[in-house]
Amino acid sequence: MVNIRRLDAAQPDFRAQLDALLAWESVSDDKVNDIVREILHNVRTRGDAAVLEYTARFDQLDVQSAEQLEIPQERLQMTLRTIDPKLREALEFAADRIKAYHEHQVEKSWNYEEEDGTILGQKITPLDRVGLYVPGGKAAYPSSVLMNAIPAKVAGVEELIMVVPTPHGEVNDMVLAAAAIAGVDRVFTIGGAQAVAALAYGTETIPQVDKIVGPGNIFVATAKRYVYGTVGIDMIAGPSEILVVCDGKTNPDWIAMDLFSQAEHDEDAQAILVTPDVAFADQVAASIEKLLPTMPRRDIIQKALEARGALITVRDLDEAVEMINIIAPEHLELSVEAPEVLLPDIRHAGAIFMGRYTSEALGDYCAGPNHVLPTSRTARFSSPLGVYDFVKRSSIIMVSEEGAQTLGEVAAILADGEGLPAHAQSARYRLKD
Template sequence: MSGAPQMQRLDAREAGFDAALDRLLDRLPARDEEVRLIVADIIADVRAQGDQALVEHTRRLDRLPCDDGAVPEIGRAELLAALERIPPALRQALEAARDRVREHALQQGLVGFEHSDTHGNRMGVRISPLDRAGIYVPGGRAAYPSSVLMNAVPARAAGVAEVIMCVPTPDGVRNDTVLAAAALAEVDRVFAIGGAQAVAAMAYGTETVPAVDKIVGPGNAFVAEAKRQVFGRVGIDSVAGPSEVCIIADGTVPPEWIVWDLFAQAEHDEEAQSILVAPDADYLDAVAAAIPAALAESGRAEIVATALSARGALIQVRDLAQAVAVSNHIAPEHLELAVADPDALLDGIRHAGAIFLGAHTPEALGDYCAGPNHVLPTSRAARYASPLGTYEFQKRSSIIACSPEGAAQLAPIAGTIADAEGLDAHARSARLREQR
């Protein structure tokens, strides 16, 4: 590294702050037309040729020979073998994380209900799980067993009958930790395919890969674009952007802790965003001063430095109330309340994917083992979206049962509205129920 990153300094008390903040947050990349066209061609290819297209794209993009012409599938025996090969301490950590995620997920499910009116009509909502869910897990440069757990465990908690997983294995390298996590999360089938072709296979089905009802999980630009294009044919969790954290600090947490919390997001990739909001200028200075020494210890220093320089910010505010207002505008994926009394601020937080309370609750614990899901809305989507949860793998059906008396009471209401809409069959259908 040559020099420490220069994080942008903003002051919420100054004119022009809102515009400056919006420029900092304007990080939704323009939709790449070349990526869109490439993905559209791959999807069309998989739809038309099925397994043959999957094999050809896997040979070309992941450098797998697939000499037998079959879509590479990783069997249950290999998943269990990987579970036996990983170090015992890692297995215990994955099991503990799985159990905590599952315990939290089991508290989340949607609940059906029924109610009746005075005419004997019954209305309600029935909850049922998806038949089959598909999980995409990135492969190649990094391994993410936590993504396996965070996506598969809630699906199982929801009662999904079958969970399949696609994970690329460039050059044939299969990551034992990812496969072990799939075994622990009770994934039914695992395919060693990735990219847009994997998303297309899960959306439309091939001779080998079954079509799913919903696709979840992160991926690169091609995976994100593929999810966007197949949405409607299947459900998706989101088209996610880079990871982000906003930290509100009152100066009671050691600056070094805050630096590493900022790094924990910045090390994901060069587009990640780390923002610190505090009323005390001296505290912001202290955090900035602690960055170079921490960077020298970071195993991903280049990525961290690039992310902090390009997307990071240190924001001074008038007080903690203004800090909350700034955070609500940011609507961050992760929000740390690194203050002495985080509960005093909690009621004011309206928009955040996950909220971490107090000095001893770093976002990193949420990424792996706290329990709540780490799949969260990004790019200000926390204004309207929620974390991935058990409810994402369930659906609601409305239940309506009319008694003869109730139908007779509702029929003239429906008939009158149908007349206004010019739908005479609707009106006739309803009014026939007046003839008890």
């Protein structure tokens, strides 16, 4: 029997129970921090030699030179030609949809001219080089390659460097095929904190990048946190989450399987149902009991549901929306009759799946929007990965002679007020006598 929490929003201590349910400690412990700091230091100071040593130690991949860690483009293309045609077709179908969606996010430079001839604007410039971390071995995710690489290429990033660990030399063909489809420029068979360090600092063989994106384990996440500032990063991702809001009229088996779809990621994943229908919550609980034995990853699912899952009953759908904005979920399913009615009041969610037929799994693979999403309530202030993460914005200021008279006087007054006389004089030098 699955011992999943049953909460009622009408309970006096409900908010305390909810806060406890949502709490997740994302900070690495001292041991992990110490290991990562040592790896970063060694790679920064010893370059390729340190990368080779860590790759041999952690991945049991022993090569003589860092050049041997690079997978040539010819192999990527060969893998794309030789994988199962159905897998290639699925990858290309998903890639086309992801590209089409992200092309709508492309920003253009702009400017405007004021009456006195002053020109103000903004210049959009893609990043020069981006590093993509991809988990390797048996836990390989070609969908992550597509979701991270395609927006970068749509943005105009010139060079995309992918790193993927290959324990014991085990290479995942679907990952290589996805890299070929997405237009990845170079691929290195390294992983862990040492791969993050190589991308952040550069080595004799592996070029330094401007930003690192992509998921990884606790050592990868910790390394990304430490190198932020030297390079940009996408986010520090926590466990996967799904919040399903249902009015009680969807097949309970569908809802149970939607909860499973996130709970199967790992034991820390979070799957929550919010419904105003107590009887429906009972039906979903029964579906969980019925369907769980059929799941190959049932042990992981059960542990996740019991540790961090919940079935929450609320007064009505208005109160359900309040729950959404408190939880700020990574994935939100609105399995209700008229989801568009709820949408205007939803402020915090990474991705919103609307209607009974929109399973979250579609968003993971081929719907088009990005599946790299804010977790652990960070949807309150952050957004899905997108084209905008691979560009930077420069302000454009071109002041005319006439404009300098007005702006110079105001700037000088403000500079005097701040006690910065050189600022004031710089502005006043351009004023007409």
